[in-house]
Amino acid sequence: MAKKYEEELKSIEEINEVFKRLTPEQLVYLKQNYEILRFRKNEMVYTEGDTPTHIYCVAKGKVKIFKRGVGNRTQIMRMVGPSESFAYRAMFAEENFVTCATAFEPTVIYSIPREVIRNLIAHNADLAWHFIHKLSVDLGIADARAVSLTQKHIRGRLAESLIFLRDSYGYEEDGATISIYLSREDLASMSNMTTSNAIRTLSQFCVDKILAMDGRKIKIIDEDQLRRISKIG
Amino acid sequence: MAKKYEEELKSIEEINEVFKRLTPEQLVYLKQNYEILRFRKNEMVYTEGDTPTHIYCVAKGKVKIFKRGVGNRTQIMRMVGPSESFAYRAMFAEENFVTCATAFEPTVIYSIPREVIRNLIAHNADLAWHFIHKLSVDLGIADARAVSLTQKHIRGRLAESLIFLRDSYGYEEDGATISIYLSREDLASMSNMTTSNAIRTLSQFCVDKILAMDGRKIKIIDEDQLRRISKIG
DNA sequence: ATTAAAGTATGTTTTTTAACATTATTTCTA
DNA sequence: TAGAAATAATGTTAAAAAACATACTTTAAT
16 A cells, blocks of 8 residues: 555656756755655644654645744645755754644655755755745745734735635636635635635625635636736735 | 055955855955945845845944835845845845835945856855854844834834843943934834834833933833833734 | 935824724533 | 534724825935
């Protein structure tokens, strides 16, 4: 059974194309040193205060990265899906984690030890550049998010989260249902609002014929309007 | 006169120690390729939408980095002081600028062309690591900021900004006055609040004997209390 | 030196958002 | 499958913050 799973898994360089830029020797070195980890739904990958020892790369499933703020109120920083990596920020900054990560659904992860990735970076300028580029893009997103979350009104913030989820995960076959089912609470903690307000605002979007809902399934009826609300705040 | 200024300036590797890790040849290459730029107070260094062509390193003065949000409401992202570099985020992400930068006071800047820094990074793993580390620290700060700005109340946000300014610029000789004089408006746009609210909250802090003010000079009377307010939000 | 402009200070009003309360519904688990 | 726990839905109220208005003060320019 475990074997079957392994066989279904894409190789590490298929999952994250950056590893195709390694030399053959470096790729062998990497393949001798990674581990495969499996997490059940809601299982913790790491928590605030832990020391980062590995960099993770999602092979299957999704991981929720969140932070605890004032009075332990959680804020979802990002959702990490297949082929994306995480845990590298704290590792590179040489800090303990300031976020928590849990499996959002059953998840399989490639786990690469800190020393291995540091070695590879030190001897492969392409890989170094990849992380410089990635961190820079991440930082741009974080800055933009900070402005959105603080300056936009509730409707704008929720619209932005929905657009973000749609852009990250796409639609189901019907071409309208967002391909990730978050609880109202998670949606709220992505959008910096209370669960009540997320529920209320979603309902209002349905009344306004911008969305349609069926439990956690959210259909985007009027994407243009949703983008407009997200933009103007 | 211009010559005199030059002589007062520290060399580029004295300003930013990371350049001491370059090989002698690389340092020569760098020194043959940088330029020195001078900006008057409030002069623009770059603006939103510009394409980054150089990385900047502050030799003297301070630079204000800000973003325009909803309805062009500005938000100060950070203040950059002597020996700190900026403009690298957009450059590495290969995006146009999403922030604006203006000289906060008369400022002298080392300007290094994009290709030069990319060449150096490609051939010097230390320098690459330096930027990976720096970007990771920046990203941690940005994430923490996002949570603070959204979850803390006005007093907490203002206290946090004051603590940040104190930690970045230190005190004057009196051991209490913060060594940077920002307008109430700038203070507000660092702390995600209106100018009125910044003024009102500063006044309240004075009533509470946490601060004392003389124009733009802000004295911290009770630092413990200020840190407590910043922490609890 | 005078005037305009920018910045500061506060009071009042309105809007936005969070907090709370109650009920219904779904999901999990023993 | 019953019962508990989590989630969802809404109405009501309270608090926080923005918007607005006005007056005063400092700074900069002519």
